[in-house]
Amino acid sequence: MNTGNCNNKLKILKGRNIIINNSIKEASVLVRNGIICGIKEYNYEPTEEFDLLISKELSENKDIVIMGGLVDSHVHVNEPGRTEWEGFVCATSAAAAGGVTTIIDMPLNSSPVTTSLDSLNKKIEAMKDKLRVDVGLLGGIVPGNSNEIKRMVLEGGVVGFKSFLVHSGIDEFPHVQETDIQEAMEIMKSLAVEEGGRDVVMMFHAEIGEPIEKATAKLIEENADPRKYNTFLQSRPREAENIAINMILELSKKNNVRTHIVHLSSSDILDTLDNAIHKEKIPITAETTFHYLYFVSEKVPDGETLYKCCPPVREEENKELLWQALQRGTINIIVSDHSPCTLELKLVEEGDFMKAWGGISSLQLGLPIIWTEAKKRDIPIHNLSKWMSDEPARLVGLNDRKGSIKIGRDADFVVWNPKEEFVVDQDKLMVKNKHSPYHQQRLFGIIYETILRGDSIFKKDQERITKVTGQRLIQTKIHTNPTYPKPFLPTIELLNSLDEPEFFNCIHLLFEAAPPLATRLYAKKPFRSYQELINEAESIIGSLGDEDKIVVINAHPRIGLNPAEIKKTSSISFREQGLENEKIDERVIEIYSTLKTLNEQYEKQFGFKFVEFVNGRSKEQIIPVLRERLNNSKDQELKTGLKAMTDISNARLSKLIQQ
Numbered sequence: 001m002n003t004g005n006c007n008n009k010l011k012i013l014k015g016r017n018i019i020i021n022n023s024i025k026e027a028s029v030l031v032r033n034g035i036i037c038g039i040k041e042y043n044y045e046p047t048e049e050f051d052l053l054i055s056k057e058l059s060e061n062k063d064i065v066i067m068g069g070l071v072d073s074h075v076h077v078n079e080p081g082r083t084e085w086e087g088f089v090c091a092t093s094a095a096a097a098g099g100v101t102t103i104i105d106m107p108l109n110s111s112p113v114t115t116s117l118d119s120l121n122k123k124i125e126a127m128k129d130k131l132r133v134d135v136g137l138l139g140g141i142v143p144g145n146s147n148e149i150k151r152m153v154l155e156g157g158v159v160g161f162k163s164f165l166v167h168s169g170i171d172e173f174p175h176v177q178e179t180d181i182q183e184a185m186e187i188m189k190s191l192a193v194e195e196g197g198r199d200v201v202m203m204f205h206a207e208i209g210e211p212i213e214k215a216t217a218k219l220i221e222e223n224a225d226p227r228k229y230n231t232f233l234q235s236r237p238r239e240a241e242n243i244a245i246n247m248i249l250e251l252s253k254k255n256n257v258r259t260h261i262v263h264l265s266s267s268d269i270l271d272t273l274d275n276a277i278h279k280e281k282i283p284i285t286a287e288t289t290f291h292y293l294y295f296v297s298e299k300v301p302d303g304e305t306l307y308k309c310c311p312p313v314r315e316e317e318n319k320e321l322l323w324q325a326l327q328r329g330t331i332n333i334i335v336s337d338h339s340p341c342t343l344e345l346k347l348v349e350e351g352d353f354m355k356a357w358g359g360i361s362s363l364q365l366g367l368p369i370i371w372t373e374a375k376k377r378d379i380p381i382h383n384l385s386k387w388m389s390d391e392p393a394r395l396v397g398l399n400d401r402k403g404s405i406k407i408g409r410d411a412d413f414v415v416w417n418p419k420e421e422f423v424v425d426q427d428k429l430m431v432k433n434k435h436s437p438y439h440q441q442r443l444f445g446i447i448y449e450t451i452l453r454g455d456s457i458f459k460k461d462q463e464r465i466t467k468v469t470g471q472r473l474i475q476t477k478i479h480t481n482p483t484y485p486k487p488f489l490p491t492i493e494l495l496n497s498l499d500e501p502e503f504f505n506c507i508h509l510l511f512e513a514a515p516p517l518a519t520r521l522y523a524k525k526p527f528r529s530y531q532e533l534i535n536e537a538e539s540i541i542g543s544l545g546d547e548d549k550i551v552v553i554n555a556h557p558r559i560g561l562n563p564a565e566i567k568k569t570s571s572i573s574f575r576e577q578g579l580e581n582e583k584i585d586e587r588v589i590e591i592y593s594t595l596k597t598l599n600e601q602y603e604k605q606f607g608f609k610f611v612e613f614v615n616g617r618s619k620e621q622i623i624p625v626l627r628e629r630l631n632n633s634k635d636q637e638l639k640t641g642l643k644a645m646t647d648i649s650n651a652r653l654s655k656l657i658q659q
């Protein structure tokens, strides 16, 4: 993957309090080409030349904490289109200043909304040369656009989808009904199976309209004061969320499709959700937001419409239940739901909560907001890395590269001092519209530096972010299963860091599924290069007994097997045998049946499959080779077959390494 700074020079990040694997310790984190490639003791001194990633002073400061860059999976950037509300330059600058190295952009309130491949491409165009941090994009699912879903994933690289179950606030992004969701889930299911295991989540704004309309009508009848926050709060009853979430639960269970509840506010539903997640194992997750964990409805002043968002900030008791749900794992993600707009739309003069735009601006402040509340509850600091980096990255299938500090992931870090207090000055925020309900709040946690893929992009008191090194993120399937459309291997550092099953998935791309080989290779990690890995494979194969050698050879599909069969087991072989564009006619059928007969004869004679490095030759050209090899001895054939295997691996290597 293009990391921007591919000079191969070693960089080291040293710190006295680094959050790694849910614990905090002093360490040296090694970085090469923007990727974390090692974790050593604090005093580690490499033999080769290296650069320190942060100053000695920060490295030695015992108050400084370092963790993986934050991943905010719920941000409304609103570009193209509503760039007077926000935009990629301001939003990604604010993210960088807030220690957020990845944001996931919502499919609204940009204009056009991102509900087709065409509008997605317009957004991708609008991002060019603006990104200060990495950005993943969500597609939108609205009534009638199900034909766009697959294209937005496979051609557009969206990392998930978002829908509303209630009016979204803008007419061009209509909300869906249950039937629309079911139709979309059918497509998600086929994506998960047919297209190489693409697994993209469906996220939902889970409120339904009916209880809201009823409550609002009653409030109007009672002539309730729209300047009172309580009027707005009563107009968005918890029941609207509870019913919506139950519907999503049922659909997720029925279709076994991954779903996610965004900005959950109603604590009523937490036990149902916990049971669904932990007992029924329904593939559903839920996030909550900074404001539901920080503010309480009882303290929102009359007319202060900056506090308005949907669902609403609820009561103190509700807030405490959300904090407990986080610690119980019912809610696993905390996000900003950064939904800015122009000041005019917030109607701050009138102070009319019922008419003002719903949305709160907080993208740059998440870490101190959440830490200020977490420390009151003696919540360990490493939980923030889980809730604000690892889990959101996993939600959108980017956790192979993003999340907490782990060998193989991008070298994204936030360097901060949780002991230092400051007062929020909204005028210093880097977002476009600076009004925020957090203005003048006293928070703990000052960010000293933000690092994106091994490169410092923000230092404390910096007023503008000048580096434009952010990239658009798409899911990279490192443990690609063979039928994945465009399989490729991860960097060797990432491969070395993989657990056994993921390691095997990658190795199978080189040697097909050969356990005796893959297990021994896994035991030989780490490798300095793939060439070293293939050389190691050759010596392992040479050391195997005949029985294991035969297992390794038999992992390859037969040449001349019918194409549909091969595609199911190995899209690599499928392509290598030129089956992708093959027209099946009389002559081809004749060739297949000849090969089938010869394969059967070969296997009967030697007891294992015929393996040949096709190397672009046609099946017809392989027939005389196979006939000729029938005249050899078993030992000779075993050697020739295994040699063909490593020739295939070397040829694949050049094609599979991602440029």
Ligand SMILES: NC(=O)NC(NC(N)=O)C(=O)[O-]
Residues within 6 Å of the ligand: 076, 108, 109, 168, 169, 170, 205, 263, 308, 309, 310, 311, 337, 339, 358, 359, 360
């Ligand atoms: N169109 C919006 O930006 N809506 C957002 N507004 C909020 N949360 O008040 C949201 O996430 O629903």
Ligand SMILES: [Zn+2]
Residues within 6 Å of the ligand: 205, 262, 263, 310, 311
């Ligand atoms: Zn929403």
Ligand SMILES: [Zn+2]
Residues within 6 Å of the ligand: 074, 076, 106, 337, 338, 339
């Ligand atoms: Zn939102």
